[in-house]
Amino acid sequence: MSLTFAPADSAVNAAPSGLPGASGHEEQKAELDSRIRTALAMGGADKLAQRRASGHLNARERIDQLLDAGSFSETGMLAVSVLPSDRESSPADAKVTGTGRIEGRRVAVVSNDMTVKGASSSAVNMRKISRLKDTANRSGMPLIFLGESSGSRVPDSLGAEAMAAAGQDPQQYCRRRETPWVSAVLGPCLGSSTWYTCLSDFVVMRKGAFLAVSSARVTSLAIGETVDPEELGGWKLHAEQTGLVDRVVGSDAEALAEIRRFLSYLPSHAGARPPSLPAAEAIAPDADKLVELVPSARSKTYDMRKVIAGIVDDGSFFNLKDRFGRAAVTGLARLNGESVGIIASNPMFKGGAMDPEACRKVTAFLVMCDSFNIPIVFLVDTPGFLVGIEGERKAAPAHIMNMIHAVQLCNVPKLSVILRKSYGQAYINMGGGRNSDAVAAWTSADASFMDPQIGVSVLYGIKREDDPARFDQLKAELARDTSAYALAGAFGVQSVIAPQQTRAWLVDGLSTHRRDRNGGIGEHEMRSWPTYL
Structure with missing residues (x-):
């Protein structure tokens, strides 16, 4: 910026001899320069020095x-x-x-x-x-x-x-x-x-x-x-x-x-696509590391943020609200140079079970992405919504419905990948079924109304400590039809993929569903959605 204005130089700016009114213009210019200097000086040298001293x-x-x-x-x-x-x-x-x-x-x-x-x-x-x-x-x-x-x-x-x-x-x-x-x-x-x-x-x-x-x-x-x-x-x-x-x-x-x-x-305005970088400049992370990052045992936790970094363009993940609603991850990233919004459950916190804060966080992020034409990628590993008295006191059902309302109004391309677990209503809220343009499941994926282990206790009233052999038998029966292949057989997902194929599947899916008929511009039904719920 900084504009600097020196007093008018009389030798340079002197009016030609005999030109009427020249001195008046010089005086007016001098006054303008003086007023500009006053504005640029702000609150004065002492106050500016105090700010510098404070860092x-x-x-x-x-x-x-x-x-x-x-x-x-x-x-x-x-x-x-x-x-x-x-x-x-x-x-x-x-x-x-x-x-x-x-x-x-x-x-x-x-x-x-x-x-x-x-x-x-x-x-x-x-x-x-x-x-x-x-x-x-x-x-x-x-x-x-x-x-x-x-x-x-x-x-x-x-x-x-x-x-x-x-x-x-x-x-x-x-x-x-x-x-x-x-x-x-x-x-x-x-x-x-x-x-x-x-x-x-x-x-x-x-x-x-x-x-x-x-x-x-x-x-x-x-x-x-x-x-x-x-x-x-x-x-x-x-x-x-x-x-x-x-x-x-x-x-x-x-x-x-x-x-x-x-x-x-982000684009400069709602009527434009987000800016992209040349695909040739995108550095793909080592896909084989995804197998190491996500344990096959569903009871073991891991940090989804590391998985995201292992999928998107190297160094491009920009995490938002990382300290709030930590069972969910939201952030911006690039895939092959294109801007995307990432929504993921994080088993590192509350086992990935979505609580009211996580729902609020995801809803607000969906509103922003939909308003500015940013495609959404869901990465799913959740046992469902967190149940309990505290959640109900925080109006959990209302936040769950606000979230699915936002998902279903969201008109940008949406892709969902189920890594391990996707149970209950959270399956829908995290882009399952027709709530995404395409859904893929890792070979380790498991989808059902509820965790088979909980299902045994609910359906049969048996706890594992009561009869381990019977419990394991019933659990195996309930889990039989929850695999990625069972889901694919019912066309609940369009693809079953190995973890190493995730990035390639997403890049291809974003290219397929980029809304070219509308120039990539959505309907923006949530543009006036409240900024805080």
Whole structure:
């Protein structure tokens, strides 16, 4: 970016002798240069020095690091507060907005400037954001929020007149997913920074940052108790409990790099296919390692994330919400250079049994992929849904139905591979039957209404410790018709494959089901789906 403006050079810019009005233009240009310098100085040298000492980038440095060099075009640089008393102390009115490029593709950016009135929200800077949102939607650009804000500006936001003005944009927080939205939580995020974060398709949070409705101080006063900021809105809360955060990093620079990487998998807008890399550049992992990664004994656990890395293009897996709903894995990757969304059960956590958090995680991911034309790959090894009192208290049936609703509305290509177990309703939710364009089963796959071991106890009332020989006999009988070959015989799967054939089957399947009649663009029935359920 950084724009620099020097005072006009009188020797170079002097008007020709006798030209009327030249000195007036010089004075006007000098005033413009002065106002631009004031805007670029942000909150002043002392405040910028304090940020540098804290190890955090300022609002303009963040834009510099995020965007391709020299590509930023600012809009609203000379905006200031509507209050006459604040006009000299509110350069750019605390929010730097404009457009630029990432890897040559145009994006829109809002960068909050904490050195100016704590990046607080005001009538003017909300107008800046509103206009930039309109520009991004009309022109098909991703919208990036570099969040850090103290919330609404007081006293500007007090009183009935301010409240009436605040409600003048009825679409301010409405998402139809015309373009991707991305948020970085890089400091205290209150007010609009929080709201836009909750509406975004991807959220990265720096350790030490904060995201909440109100600050710890305001919350403490409101409830009459001392509140720990980390417990109220720290990274562990949002990465592990609320699921609002997709990735956690240690610095501003890491967060900006994560944004660039995330956007590399997505199209610029909903009317385009995701960008692809040349297939010749895709490095296939060693397929033979899949046999080592997945134990044949169904009672043994393993880490599905390693299996994913053993299938997709080398180094391309971008895990999302890894600390939340850990019985499921969601993330972006590439197969032969093409962007795909990965949804997988993970036996490393809860044996791969899907709980309400895992269902929420998968549902949100399906919404994003469907909205932006990203094909889905299911990798399945699950005993079903986690049962118990805690799950019912968390409305497990509703989350299970939300998930299958999303699967069945999802109009992008969907492929499913059953590795070992696929039992009960989870068989349907994880792309089984007609819920995928094609389904394959490893030779080790097993599919049934329930695990045969549990089925013996349910059907016959026998536990293994009561009569081991009888139990094993009944279990073998129940398991006889659950194999991959039995499933293929009933055309429940279209292919039975060896683990080493998984990547080739997926690459061929994605080529077959790429929706060429529609240019690869889906129907986007979930584009207005709530961002948090």
